[in-house]
Amino acid sequence: MLNVDEIRKDFPLLERVVGGRKIIYFDNAASTQKPIQVIKTMEEFMKNHYANVHRGLHTLSQEASKLYEEAHEVLAKFINAYSWREVIFVNNTTEALNTIAYGWALWNIREGDEIVVTIMDHHSNMLPWRLVAQLKNARVKYLDITDDGYLRYDLLDQLITEKTKIVAFPLASNVLGTINDAKRIARKAHEVGAIVVADGAQSVPHIPTNVRELEVDFLAFSGHKMLGPTGSGVLWGREDILEEMKPFKVGGDTIKDVTLDAVVWHDLPWRFEAGTPNIVEGVGLAEAARYLTRIGMDNIHRHEEELVRYTLKRFEEFAGEVKYYGPLNPADKTGVVSFNVKGLNHHTVGAALDLFGIAVRTGMHCAHPLHYRLGITGTVRASFYLYNILEEVDYFIESLEKIILLKGRFVEQVPRRVCTGT
């Protein structure tokens, strides 16, 4: 299992004091802290190798280009892609999904076609499809969930039809934590010739990823949720589909040649990395992937499973005061625990936990339709990662106990109907 004491030493921010004690950082589904190895790699790159990539013949540009290309290779290996050319560096998951929507869907969706997404999708994997559908007079259909937070696989047969051109879903939910059965969805979608888009924002950082086994056509994920810097992320796609796909952003670096009449697009992946890319961030992301690989993604999943199991066990002490949302079996989910405290607004609970030095996220977590489906206006979300420990869960439970005891004394936070949280 994980040597968490050693791991924690790699994360300077975990020394921060908030609320009179070392911070308990339970907001990992929104973004994770950065290990010193990532920080140092980026610093070293900027100090000694920094230059723009691709174009220069000078030494620095050659070095920077090599490191930036190697970063693609590291990420390709991390998800077991067939080739690093299938790995496009993007800003984040949102950009990756929009790249597919405007590069593939806009050119292939016709009037009357259908796109299937799920009710548990993050807005980033819902709104791009809705806009494309609107532009093309196509229709978006939603796969529902069960009351305990699993996808309704039994509805796939009736939802996915000959009209379906895209099936998009999260590999793991950012609210319920549910790990979805990608193969089952992909096989059904492929039967009717649809392309399959997997949002890996909440799975790639937490469980092993093997794109060859997932059987999906596209995968999107963010670097900042897997120990990497903001401004880094990956769009992976099947090479044959990427070859056919149009670039969504065009300009410098996307071409081999341009005349006034014609364009010859660049090789993969550069065709899709328009303009000067986030070079430093790409190199930092590769270091994050190396770090996670050294720890072992299986180990990370097992560690989160233990934290969730323990949290849910301790929730039992609250006897009806705390309502949990999502699968009860920790093996079926990532380290996300969303809940509400009876009689208290989620924002009030989050603000109160902050007084105890515990960082959680509150709101609808950019998944409004899911919350409406659950009949609630928001949740408190504690989300764990490799550096969290059982003692932190104990302190979190004790703090919740106090908050529940003091319930009547809180000035309720005004609920904000905004996309709080990611």
Ligand SMILES: Cc1ncc(COP(=O)(O)O)c(C=O)c1O
């Ligand atoms: C499931 C899921 N998809 C997409 C996103 C969007 O990620 P980003 O904000 O990095 O683009 C998030 C962010 O929380 C997410 O949880």
